[in-house]
Amino acid sequence: MIWKIAKKEFLLNLMTFKFAVGTVVCVVLTAAFMPILAKDYQQRLRMYDDNVARNEAELRKVKVYKNITPTIFRPPALLSVFSEGLEKQVDDSAKIEFDKIPQMRGAAVQGNPYQAIFPVFDVSLIFKIVIGVLALLVAYDAISGEKERGTLKLILSGTARRYQVLLGKLLAGLLILVVPVTAVFIIGLIILLSFPLVDLAGSDWIRIGLMYLASLVFISVMYNVGLLFSCLTKRSAISLVLGLFLWIVLVVVVPNGSVYFAAQLRPLQPDEKLDGQIAALQQEFESEFNKSKPAMPDVIESDDGDAFGHWYPRLLNKGGMEYYQACYRLEHTLGVKYADKFWEVEQRYLNDLAKQKSLASNLSRISPISLYENVMSGLAGADITSFQSFITSVKAHRNRVVEYIRSKTDEFSATSLFTTCTREEMEQYEKGADSAVEHPSLDLRDFPRFIQKTDIVGDLRSAIPDLALLIFVNMLFFTLSFAAFTKYDAR
Amino acid sequence: MIEINELTKRYEDGVLALDHVSYKVEPGEIFCLLGANGAGKTTTINILLDFIPPTSGSATINGHDCNKFPLEAKKYVSYVSENVQLYGMFTARQNLAFFAELAGKKGLKKKDYDNVMRIVGLPERALRMRLKHYSKGMRQKLGIAIALLKDPPAILMDEPTSGLDPTSAKEFLDQLRRLRERGKAILITTHDIFRAKMIADRVGIMKQGRLVAIRKRQDFKHADLEEIYMHEMEAAETVS
């Protein structure tokens, strides 16, 4: 019985104008925008490869240990074409320095700050907006439309029970909406795969599969909302108006409002406080440094450029050599020690940010659209947990680098830390000769290498709770529709 | 008053809806246009109201061509359509006021509305009711009231008795008689032969776009109009 109703409903909807137009629009939008999104990803991937290669080249050129400040890059997440998340908002690189522990930063520092005038754009926008509206348009007259046409009386005058009618409608609605969702995914994937450089691993397919599932669950939530309104009103026009207004509130007002309220309810510490703490630490560092620093003798030096944009003294006189040796050892030892302290101060600030963000997330969970957004960006590997795990692994890498330099320079006391000048060269230079001996770059064959880890389990774990919530919302709305329909006046 | 002269209409898909139809409706006359669905009755009204242009021939109201000078022609005619919901959120009075103003009637007072409601047989309190609470019969009567307020010399009615219960239909026919007495030219399209017999001065029978017969009242007063109708339809069959 349910299947009979569903079949009739499905065929009916298939032939409607709204379904045809809606599906065509989805297909056209995907076909139009996916190439642009894919090209953008390709560009970012190329930039990533270039950056990594350039970094490697610089490492091969470096001459003194103090100048080893490579930058670690995070590869762009391929699936961010489906859901951009924070991909372009958070910095995807971190510099390794002896006196600073890498932290998450905003991307505006690195990229084009003027781009902030554009809102986010990805494929999930097509789902949230276009297919969401389509779901409402299919559902708004599911019950009230039948009443208006007079066919509800006919159906219920037969042997069909009310719950069967409703389930049949739900089934049909979902099957109908599966069509545009699937079309978008298939076309999107075909276009994406047609680009060179795009390579989907096994774990990527699992993610895509879950994204597909999540999209279906989200669409069914929108359908159920429309169905609920349809069961509450006698006239389809009212159901449509209510559904659309609610949709506007959920799409526009709730996400914006939650960000605003989170900022009000959990404001951040004023910048001056953080700046003050950092300045105080800086003072502490400098005073400790100046306390133990030797007096500056007459220094004569000839500088040269090195890798990573640094300089180093190529030739020094004796006074300079001794002075710099003491200074650099002190600077590095203290620097490593203070790096932890600076990190703690920044970390407290970042924790505040995280708390504010989680409040905003929780507030916005009222809207199923935010839930869906969370699931998609989690599965795409473009949400905050992905960036957090990147920074954590960079941090571990930095520790290894620092240890490496420490061991190679005998606890920062060797001259190879800051100069290539040998004893003979120094004596020659003191006599006035400017020897231009070319020293080879450092032998970094045993230098620790950064290993990129993709953590699918972590991403899944961050996405599952919101997905479960979405399924729950589904059941909630359907139960409400059911209750409303049992009392619905079919005359 | 209402003059149809060799009126022909062929639609874009080739269907011939009207085929050189000619007749007149004089003041003080009720002319019923009978015919099956698709015979061309509604097309005639659509041409009179300039909703579609004729292919050839002319339709005039009070001497003004409906297609060349539609706004002039429409000054002299009122339209009562079939199954109209009017403006549901408005009261009867607001609906009446709106259409009266459109017709150029200014300064109508409450007693004018009461009067017209009484004429069509609607209770006075129905004036304050919103249209969405009206029954079909009440809406039909209000449609006539709207036409009455304009008080034009010619009235067009499209299937006015469809769906009316016998009492309402009888009241409606009384209305028509009163209008006839005031000298209005009334053109009604219907397939309600029963009521057409009771009220029409002349009856025009249309089949597939052609006017196959016109009968005066004397012809069918004592005969069975239905039989005549069926006969004419078959005759038309053999002729074509």
Place this chain on the structure above:
Amino acid sequence: MIRQIVRKEILENVLSLRFILSLLLTIALFAASGFVFLSRYAKQSQDYWKKTNDNLSALREQSSQLYRLAFYQQKAFRKPKPLTFCVEGFEKSLPNCFIFNVFTTELPAIEGRGNFTLPHFSDIDWVFIISLILSFVALAFTYDSICGEKEQGTLCLVLAGTIPRYKVLLGKYLAAMFTLGMPLLAGLLVSLVIVVSSKEIVISPGDWLRILTIVFWSFLYLSVFVLLGLFVSSRTAHSANSMVILLLAWVGLVILLPSSGKIISGVSSKNLTRADLERRLDETSRRVWDNHEKFGKNAASMSTDPKSPINNPPARARLVTAVTEATNQARNDHHNQLLAQTLTGRNFTSLSPTVIYQRASEVIAGTGISHCVNLYQQIKPYQTDLKEYIRSNDAEDSNSLHLIYDEEGCARHWTTISHKAVDFDTVPKFQERDLALGQSLKLAIWDIGLLVLFNLVFFTASFVSFLRYDVR
């Protein structure tokens, strides 16, 4: 007769559910926008004045020695404008701090930390409510203007009368604008009352003029959507179909097209990261530095002892000036490319009336990206003024070498610029100037023309459509 149609339409609209919902939603949002603005503005203003004054007092300290005036990194901040409650223009995410000394200007920076992990949502300003919500409401009111009346059967009745079709259309248009105007004006009033009664901000007469201009401009924008609704409504026979088309059109024009600007501008970009800039600056300066012989002997060497024979100040001055010019050029190019990337992206999407509306509103109110650009452009003339001031004061000092170039160490050790003190009151100080309203309007003239064009196109379309509409 148009008046009757207008009156009836307005009455019909006001009695409908969609009107009540729109009214409530609009007023709530406008009220929220007023409160959100107030909660931010006071603090922003305070911060701005404190930072600017800090800058000035630090500059005062520098005036104890003329050369320090040249090298001190001044900070110019973007003044928070009161009109940000009308058009915020994404200002909270745009650069607000411009660091410069007499010789070079850094790239615009963002001073102050925000929460970069939060999604980038625009603040709820008037333009946001009007461009998003009210355009939707406009469509909600007109989607069944024609086809709904046909379905009801009343269109026949109306057209059976003597009113010509164009008057019916005009009446519906005017009525829709009136109906929209009611929640809009109510909301604007609520928002203005909230903002003005707080006594925290001062709105000058010039600002009131701008506000009025924005109100008219908003009506022009909403008129586009009203006409679009009328047009689609007169193309179909079923209001359900009309609703589908209009909804999808709204989604496309108002949400998808503006968003796509990010992707479009991103695709056309080349290397525009700060790391690339640093690299380019490095290359440029190294290139000049490697050819240091052509500027004179010993140009690349320096000793802190001014009497040392290896010093050749004029040569070094030429070398460093060449480096400064080259790097300034590179930085300027980079900045222009950044701007071009964003503005091109925006231009591509200006097929959408929403983008046109946003852009011109920003220009009229003097906020947003045009505000940043305007401020940036005012720095160069100031630098010239300050440099001239330093030069003329320096010329009076016989101890100085009169070499004004960008190397502080040399200036300190070799006295290339005078070390004497100057009177701070005579020092030129940077002050941000607003564009006059006339000038703003001139900048927005293309956008205004575009929206007028949209209006004309949709009006003609609905006119022609309705004249041929089948009312049966």
